[in-house]
Amino acid sequence: xxxxxxxxxxxxxxxxxxxxxxxxxxxxxxxxxxxxxxxxxxxxxxxxxxxxxxxxxxxxxxxxxxxxxxxxxxxxxxxxxxxxxxxxxxxxxxxxxxxxxxxxxxxxxxxxxxxxxxxxxxxxxxxxxxxxxxxxxxxxxxx
Amino acid sequence: xxxxxxxxxxxxxxxxxxxxxxxxxxxxxxxxxxxxxxxxxxxxxxxxxxxxxxxxxxxxxxxxxxxxxxxxxxxxxxxxxxxxxxxxxxxxxxxxxxxxxxxxxxxxxxxxxxxxxxxxxxxxxxxxxxxxxxxxxxxxxxxxxxxxxxxxxxxxxxxxxxxxxxxxxxxxxxxxxxxxxxxxxxxxxxxxxxxxxxxxxxxxxxxxxxxxxxxxxxxxxxxxxxxxxxxxxxxxxxxxxxxxxxxxxxxxxxxxxxxxxxxxxxxxxxxxxxxxxxxxxxxxxxxxxxxxxxxxxxxxxxxxxxxxxxxxxxxxxxxxxxxxxxxxxxxxxxxxxxxxxxxxxxxxxxxxxxxxxxxxxxxxxxxxxxxxxxxxxxxxxxxxxxxxxxxxxxxxxxxxxxxxxxxxxx
Numbered sequence: 001x002x003x004x005x006x007x008x009x010x011x012x013x014x015x016x017x018x019x020x021x022x023x024x025x026x027x028x029x030x031x032x033x034x035x036x037x038x039x040x041x042x043x044x045x046x047x048x049x050x051x052x053x054x055x056x057x058x059x060x061x062x063x064x065x066x067x068x069x070x071x072x073x074x075x076x077x078x079x080x081x082x083x084x085x086x087x088x089x090x091x092x093x094x095x096x097x098x099x100x101x102x103x104x105x106x107x108x109x110x111x112x113x114x115x116x117x118x119x120x121x122x123x124x125x126x127x128x129x130x131x132x133x134x135x136x137x138x139x140x141x142x143x
Numbered sequence: 144x145x146x147x148x149x150x151x152x153x154x155x156x157x158x159x160x161x162x163x164x165x166x167x168x169x170x171x172x173x174x175x176x177x178x179x180x181x182x183x184x185x186x187x188x189x190x191x192x193x194x195x196x197x198x199x200x201x202x203x204x205x206x207x208x209x210x211x212x213x214x215x216x217x218x219x220x221x222x223x224x225x226x227x228x229x230x231x232x233x234x235x236x237x238x239x240x241x242x243x244x245x246x247x248x249x250x251x252x253x254x255x256x257x258x259x260x261x262x263x264x265x266x267x268x269x270x271x272x273x274x275x276x277x278x279x280x281x282x283x284x285x286x287x288x289x290x291x292x293x294x295x296x297x298x299x300x301x302x303x304x305x306x307x308x309x310x311x312x313x314x315x316x317x318x319x320x321x322x323x324x325x326x327x328x329x330x331x332x333x334x335x336x337x338x339x340x341x342x343x344x345x346x347x348x349x350x351x352x353x354x355x356x357x358x359x360x361x362x363x364x365x366x367x368x369x370x371x372x373x374x375x376x377x378x379x380x381x382x383x384x385x386x387x388x389x390x391x392x393x394x395x396x397x398x399x400x401x402x403x404x405x406x407x408x409x410x411x412x413x414x415x416x417x418x419x420x421x422x423x424x425x426x427x428x429x430x431x432x433x434x435x436x437x438x439x440x441x442x443x444x445x446x447x448x449x450x451x452x453x454x455x456x457x458x459x460x461x462x463x464x465x466x467x468x469x470x471x472x473x474x475x476x477x478x479x480x481x482x483x484x485x486x487x488x489x490x491x492x493x494x495x496x497x498x499x500x501x502x503x504x505x506x507x508x509x510x511x512x513x514x515x516x517x518x519x520x521x522x523x524x525x526x527x528x529x530x531x532x533x534x535x536x537x538x539x540x541x542x543x544x545x546x547x548x549x550x551x552x553x
Binding site: 003005006008047048049052054056059061062065068069071072073087088090091092093094095096097098099100101102105142143 | 158184185186187190195196200201202203204432433436437440459460461462463468470472507508509510511512514515535536537538542545548549550551552553
């Protein structure tokens with residue numbers, strides 16, 4: 001299936017993916033309404049230092065520890081996409097305890113959120129990919 | 144056609160079903176459930192009292208789980224004996240259920256030591272099941288003074304759960320600190336302060352000498368008046384089905400990395416089982432939900448003829464109280480490295496150049512990066528540990544390692 005991959009050599013560390021992600025998942029039509037003056041809760045995070053950077057989001061593992069570990073049974077795979085049922089999540093953070101990639105974080109409402117490849121929002125294709133100015137983030141099938 | 148019987152209907156049982164169905168879509172699966180409920184997220188019984196979940200959302204799997212997985216669920220049915228000669232599970236109600244492979248996933252039961260006068264206490268509860276939670280909800284009101292015996296994970300989650308329902312909450316424990324199974328003295332003191340700020344009163348290094356109907360006389364000489372008593376002293380693995388037929392048991396039912404017991408075609412998983420803990424290199428009961436699922440899953444795969452080894456179990460907990468969040472993993476041996484400020488406390492334990500354990504309070508973001516170092520026994524030479532102490536980041540891994548993690552399918 002297609003997943004999000006980041007090329008360290010191309011990532012500028014501009015953090016635009018984080019803003020595009022937060023906007024895409026806000027449900028709002030206007031980017032300023034969604035982001036201006038607000039704490040944003042993106043599902044992709046740029047890591048690194050001044051020289052090297054790259055963005056990290058859910059790997060949609062073949063055998064996800066988060067699903068097996070979720071104490072609420074709130075995480076499942078839907079068409080290959082690791083998906084959180086936020087109505088069931090109680091914010092216990094056991095998924096954070098087990099994810100080796102640090103790909104999950106609490107959202108604004110205190111329940112867990114993670115990259116779901118923009119499958120549930122109106123983007124169609126991951127917003128981090130379409131908005132990346134240097135094409136460092138790609139949406140590809142690598143097996 | 145294979146006939147699978149699973150004794151127990153909680154998380155390990157679900158793992159077992161999902162493991163079986165990866166390899167055998169048609170075999171008959173029968174689940175015996177002592178509790179009269181479809182599988183629910185057991186650790187959420189305290190969240191139910193806080194109204195962070197309800198009787199619908201607490202279901203661990205969808206309403207059609209048993210149908211979808213072609214499982215016959217026998218509610219209110221307990222196993223009396225596994226007859227290995229005839230390969231049948233005999234139930235309390237007299238049913239005889241033939242099995243090709245059977246998985247014991249019977250969990251644990253509250254342990255209550257003999258205590259003088261306990262029989263005089265009318266309103267006393269354990270805190271292990273959704274029925275316990277429902278009964279507590281019915282019993283407790285704003286005038287209730289609640290005494291909880293046990294300052295472990297169960298007792299303290301109960302305290303948090305009933306905080307807004309009860310009048311007052313007192314917790315006592317023989318141990319000198321809260322959460323003594325997962326926290327050292329300093330971390331426990333940090334957490335206890337937060338609980339006390341939320342009105343929970345503690346009697347530590349103390350225990351009940353004698354009960355009257357509404358009063359506990361403590362060994363220290365203090366007295367605690369109460370209306371409702373919750374006993375959260377500890378749990379015992381339910382091992383009798385295997386012990387009775389001569390299978391290997393210790394504190395739990397002894398299993399190998401394939402979740403096999405010492406008896407052919409009999410598997411065990413979850414809180415009743417004693418499997419390999421890779422953090423200590425020995426077997427012990429690790430009564431944790433992720434382990435229950437993974438042991439159950441390994442059992443199911445192996446029962447259905449596949450091959451799955453679960454040999455990476457470690458102790459690990461993520462637990463919060465009134466906004467203070469704690470994560471712990473592994474063992475607390477070797478050199479302790481501390482990072483702290485006014486509101487956060489992190490302790491890492493390094494031995495033989497490996498991170499063997501940690502305790503984190505209020506700075507828990509991305510802690511799975513640390514857990515993976517413990518679980519995978521990563522040599523600290525290969526990571527930037529100076530950076531990791533400050534912040535959990537994958538940037539601490541080498542470029543090559545990052546390429547593996549992020550460049551392909553994992």
